[in-house]
Amino acid sequence: MLVNVTTNGTFVDETILRQLKEAGLDSLTFSLHSLAEPAIKKIISGARMAAEAKIPSIVSLVFTADRTDIVPEIAERCAENGIIFATTIVQEYGGGFSTVPAESKIPTQEQQRKVFDALLPLKEKGFVMNNMNYLNHATDFPGNSWKCDPNKDSFVQISAEGEGEIGVCSEVHTKFKVGEIDLKEKEWRDVKRDLVHNCNNCLYSCTYESQNPNLRGDSTTLGVIAQIKSGNAEGVERYGQLAVRALDLVPDFEGTDRIFKPLLTNPIFLFLVQSKGNQIQKKYESKSLLEFLRRSYLGM
Numbered sequence: 001m002l003v004n005v006t007t008n009g010t011f012v013d014e015t016i017l018r019q020l021k022e023a024g025l026d027s028l029t030f031s032l033h034s035l036a037e038p039a040i041k042k043i044i045s046g047a048r049m050a051a052e053a054k055i056p057s058i059v060s061l062v063f064t065a066d067r068t069d070i071v072p073e074i075a076e077r078c079a080e081n082g083i084i085f086a087t088t089i090v091q092e093y094g095g096g097f098s099t100v101p102a103e104s105k106i107p108t109q110e111q112q113r114k115v116f117d118a119l120l121p122l123k124e125k126g127f128v129m130n131n132m133n134y135l136n137h138a139t140d141f142p143g144n145s146w147k148c149d150p151n152k153d154s155f156v157q158i159s160a161e162g163e164g165e166i167g168v169c170s171e172v173h174t175k176f177k178v179g180e181i182d183l184k185e186k187e188w189r190d191v192k193r194d195l196v197h198n199c200n201n202c203l204y205s206c207t208y209e210s211q212n213p214n215l216r217g218d219s220t221t222l223g224v225i226a227q228i229k230s231g232n233a234e235g236v237e238r239y240g241q242l243a244v245r246a247l248d249l250v251p252d253f254e255g256t257d258r259i260f261k262p263l264l265t266n267p268i269f270l271f272l273v274q275s276k277g278n279q280i281q282k283k284y285e286s287k288s289l290l291e292f293l294r295r296s297y298l299g300m
């Protein structure tokens with residue numbers, strides 16, 4: 001079991017982070033509510049502080065239609081600071097955890113594809129928490145029209161209020177309390193099937209990803225998490241900066257050799273070359289390593 005806490009970052013400081021680390025916290029999610037620059041800076045600075053305290057930190061931002069351009073920008077800023085980014089399409093279910101707005105903010109399939117295509121290269125480098133299945137297949141469910149599988153219990157919600165009621169998810173609740181029922185019992189399954197059958201559908205990333213895991217796709221993210229936990233937040237930050245710089249190279253590789261594209265956009269390769277790159281750069285009188293790579297391999 002992994003323990004994660006979600007915060008708006010208001011009270012995060014070194015003392016609290018140390019206490020959280022000692023208490024065994026596995027990760028800390030910083031929920032970004034405002035897109036004002038001071039708020040973004042504060043969240044990123046809190047997340048960096050957590051990473052330095054060996055707590056993998058994730059900055060999460062809800063994806064609404066009007067945030068189509070900003071979501072990838074925030075993801076890149078996170079990577080440049082050695083922080084993992086996560087998003088979830090806005091939900092308008094109206095079961096208490098979300099509300100039904102007067103005007104829907106759910107992004108169109110085109111907007112979703114644009115954002116997820118921008119996030120995929122960062123996921124490949126380990127700086128996106130969403131799993132590959134969500135990034136690749138969320139657009140298969142326009143208007144949040146996904147339905148969870150009631151035969152799986154990979155995600156359950158336990159209410160912190162009241163007496164610990166068990167929910168199918170954050171929106172759909174049962175009357176069972178913790179300790180009252182075993183999830184292997186037929187009664188639980190029957191109630192759950194009935195509730196799911198009658199629910200309004202959704203596309204919560206947490207429920208979708210728990211039912212559609214993709215461990216292979218998550219391996220790079222797990223690598224970044226392991227590096228932060230081992231105390232290498234600084235190295236992860238440098239790696240993230242290279243990962244973002246590598247993104248700029250991708251359009252230049254259209255139609256070029258398939259072998260060089262993955263190699264030259266791989267930040268581990270760039271990191272290794274850069275650590276020995278001064279000599280090479282001098283030799284070719286390049287202003288930067290990337291320029292050297294362009295000149296050497298693409299003749300640009």
Ligand code: SF4
Pocket residue numbers: 093146147148149168169170171172195196199200201202203204207
């Ligand atoms: S589809 Fe499943 S996870 Fe989504 S709202 Fe319905 S019960 Fe909850």
